[in-house]
Amino acid sequence: MRFLATGEEMQKIDQISIEQIGIPGLVLMERAALAVTEEIEKRFSRIKTGEHDTGRTAYTRILVVTERGNNGGDGLAVARMLAEKGYLVDVYCIGQVSRATESYKVQESIFGQLGIKITEDFPNGEYDVIVDAIFGVGLKRDIEGIHKEVIDHINDMPAYVVAVDIPSGISATTGRVMNVAVKADLTVTMGLMKVGMTVYPGHGYCGEILVKDIGFPDKAVDMVMPEIFTYDEGDLNRLNKRRPDGNKGTFGKVAVIAGSQEISGAACLAASAAYRVGSGMVKVYTHKDNRVIVGGYLPEALMMTYQDEKTAVICAENACAWADVILIGPGIGTGKEAECMLKTVLENFKGTIVVDADGLNLLSAHKELLASGEISRQTGNIALVITPHVKEMSRLTGKTVAELKEAPVRECRTFAEAETLVCVLKDARTCVSDGGVHTYMNTSGNDGMATAGSGDVLAGMIAGLSAGGISPTEAARLGVYIHGLAGDRAKKRYGKAAITAGSLIDEIGPIMSSYV
Ligand SMILES: NC(=O)C1=CN([C@@H]2O[C@H](COP(=O)(O)OP(=O)(O)OC[C@H]3O[C@@H](n4cnc5c(N)ncnc54)[C@H](O)[C@@H]3O)[C@@H](O)[C@H]2O)[C@@H](O)CC1
Ligand SMILES: Nc1ncnc2c1ncn2[C@@H]1O[C@H](COP(=O)(O)OP(=O)(O)O)[C@@H](O)[C@H]1O
Ligand SMILES: [K+]
Incomplete structure (x- = not known):
């Protein structure tokens, strides 16, 4: 550090x-x-x-x-x-x-x-x-x-x-x-x-x-x-060592509520990234039309699908009962089904929730949802991690993108403190704050990572690290740092322009291997 x-x-x-x-x-x-x-x-x-x-x-x-x-x-x-x-x-x-x-x-x-x-x-x-x-x-x-x-x-x-x-x-x-x-x-x-x-x-x-x-x-x-x-490579020793006598339950269960009728890739990328940071089990909750695609991309994933509002709520309830950590948002859209699932998770889940992408757009439209669970968050029993890029943060806070870019550290910290959550404000230099005095600023990564799906990978990594027993704030910092390192390795391997979100996932293992 x-x-x-x-x-x-x-x-x-x-x-x-x-x-x-x-x-x-x-x-x-x-x-x-x-x-x-x-x-x-x-x-x-x-x-x-x-x-x-x-x-x-x-x-x-x-x-x-x-x-x-x-x-x-x-x-x-x-x-x-x-x-x-x-x-x-x-x-x-x-x-x-x-x-x-x-x-x-x-x-x-x-x-x-x-x-x-x-x-x-x-x-x-x-x-x-x-x-x-x-x-x-x-x-x-x-x-x-x-x-x-x-x-x-x-x-x-x-x-x-x-x-x-x-x-x-x-x-x-x-x-x-x-x-x-x-x-x-x-x-x-x-x-x-x-x-x-x-x-x-x-x-x-x-x-x-x-x-x-x-x-x-x-x-x-x-x-x-x-x-x-900021972190440098020495900080990778903050990762938990894997227990030689552990089983798939020991290493954390991540529910990934992602994808919708039109979008399947986000669920694949997020779930895959959660596995690659060491999660024992990852279960994808997605629209039934995605079953074959997700199953084909990631046969290791458990799956449960919905087709309407009623079955979407059943999915969300199942995730709340099963998971250690729930990631919700990538590619879920902002329709009624997505809204019901987010509400169910925020009101009922007793662990760490990571909200990304469309989940954040829904939160912007229904700010009252941010208050659910806030008391439990204040006592430290549960945690909420949000991963907005500046445009999503602008919708959440009502501030302009220019205002956020002028003072990203202050804006990230103020929002985290006011809402009792961990805020990962994504940009070329991503900030992480849990509202405390010190704010993490990431210095790994490169502009090759500005590629579709890169954020889905990050969200999956944070959820996976957190399920592995790392505190939500630390999981967010390490997730952002390792995500950037993966981008830097991918840059060496393919060149910046050719980095894809999938190529970031492939670099996670070698980065973590010497420390875990
Ligand atoms: N205190 C020390 O003895 C040490 C200082 N160090 C050096 O000293 C630097 C800081 O020195 P200073 O505090 O003297 O300040 P600077 O040398 O950075 O600035 C020079 C002066 O320019 C004036 N100024 C500021 N903005 C201006 C503007 N827009 N147009 C015109 N003038 C302007 C300021 O009044 C300031 O006194 C460090 O960056 C570092 O390079 C280091 O060598 C370490 C030791
Ligand atoms: N110029 C850049 N330098 C370093 N990292 C970047 C740069 N641009 C984007 N990123 C990173 O790439 C990711 C993009 O996430 P996001 O905007 O959510 O994309 P998507 O929604 O397509 O997945 C973030 O983690 C962000 O910090
Ligand atoms: K100078």
């Missing part, structure tokens, strides 16, 4: 490290600069290769662009370190002298001692590398005037761009482009990954991202305790 810091949280960590714990700011700055310098050295040697036969030595030319904040201070230290190593370095500083921070001034005075010049006009030369040290986490408002001109100019140049801490112009908190932003090839960020570099559009401006430890003490991070966290 690793924290992702907002701009404000990172500045607090900085401040506590320096002012309360006593680590000198310049020590942190030198370590930040060293980290950037080393990465440039790895990629560009001092003398350019392949140009010896011209008869003269060609040196790598580097332009460092700074403001007079501490990000600029990092930049000056990078310029000095590279110049000491023999690179040809020019430094261009924007900004008023009066705004210089103390650490910037120290770096500037070292420059004076060494006789390195800082220019106050954008140099005309050609550069191999540009180091962007204009703004870091201190960026506050939209960028205008000379700063905008300089950033536009950097983006027009053919050089390789290295951003110090974060590309200038990206909000470290929201990932928003503050009017204009540097498009980096590499971003070397200090201490913690920033939220704004994880979400879009910010992520798209970072290029390759490296997080460097520059000595912020854990104590400072613990004192701030950032609100957002």
Whole structure:
């Protein structure tokens, strides 16, 4: 588990490290600069290769662009370190002298001692590398005037761009482009990954991202305790180990209420995904027209079918009596039969319910259903997990898609807290909240997963993990994380464009195998 810091949280960590714990700011700055310098050295040697036969030595030319904040201070230290190593370095500083921070001034005075010049006009030369040290986490408002001109100019140049801490112009908190932003090839960020570099559009401006430890003490991070966290591969050990003496009842029974007269695939995908995360038994409740298709796709699935409202309710009642976890919604439509089944499940089931897709559209149209079982949810006896994408969330909350995209973490958490449920707000970066202080933000996966049925697979995975005995919140986080990893494996195997929902299911086993 690793924290992702907002701009404000990172500045607090900085401040506590320096002012309360006593680590000198310049020590942190030198370590930040060293980290950037080393990465440039790895990629560009001092003398350019392949140009010896011209008869003269060609040196790598580097332009460092700074403001007079501490990000600029990092930049000056990078310029000095590279110049000491023999690179040809020019430094261009924007900004008023009066705004210089103390650490910037120290770096500037070292420059004076060494006789390195800082220019106050954008140099005309050609550069191999540009180091962007204009703004870091201190960026506050939209960028205008000379700063905008300089950033536009950097983006027009053919050089390789290295951003110090974060590309200038990206909000470290929201990932928003503050009017204009540097498009980096590499971003070397200090201490913690920033939220704004994880979400879009910010992520798209970072290029390759490296997080460097520059000595912020854990104590400072613990004192701030950032609100957002993500998982990496080490977190797969949160999965339950399978019991060698277990039987199919031990590993959980999942009811998948999915599909309708017109739709059969959703039930197949969700049920199959529930099996692949380890469920002992999966029973599909679907329209009778789907019996042959589901049976053919997944002979392992148990099945019960309905053909009208009355038999739909019987199906839902059977699921309530049989299952440990019920997934309801993929492809069920929004007709009377679907509505009756959802109502029956929400009012009667005493376990974890996962509601997806059409189930969510029905909830939007019948908000009173959200209240059924809320008291039992408050006491922790049962749980409700919802998996809306932003459009479905918009229908549920009445907020616009733009409003939700502006603050997905806040919206996800607020809704989860207000309705006592686990909310999985799906997008390119999916958030999971159970209303608690900390929100999970997923960082696995890729745009190849924007393919029909991908959400059905996720819903089946969450239901299956939860039936295996993992708490609903953890099942939602791990489900989202593994779903993304499956997307990343499928991307390597087939290429992004060729990923299908079915190909995601095939990747689940290898991901889980070493941990379960
Ligand atoms: N405190 C320290 O000594 C350390 C700071 N570090 C670096 O310092 C950065 C943060 O430094 P600062 O807090 O000084 O801020 P920045 O260097 O990010 O920003 C510079 C200044 O620009 C001004 N500004 C903000 N938005 C503007 C806009 N739209 N147009 C014009 N001016 C604007 C702000 O007033 C700010 O003081 C980090 O990102 C990191 O790179 C790290 O080196 C670690 C150590
Ligand atoms: N650009 C993207 N990057 C990463 N994951 C994505 C991206 N676009 C979609 N996804 C993921 O794919 C899934 C799509 O689910 P959903 O919208 O419900 O599709 P469907 O209804 O077709 O199954 C979600 O888990 C979502 O997070
Ligand atoms: K920067």
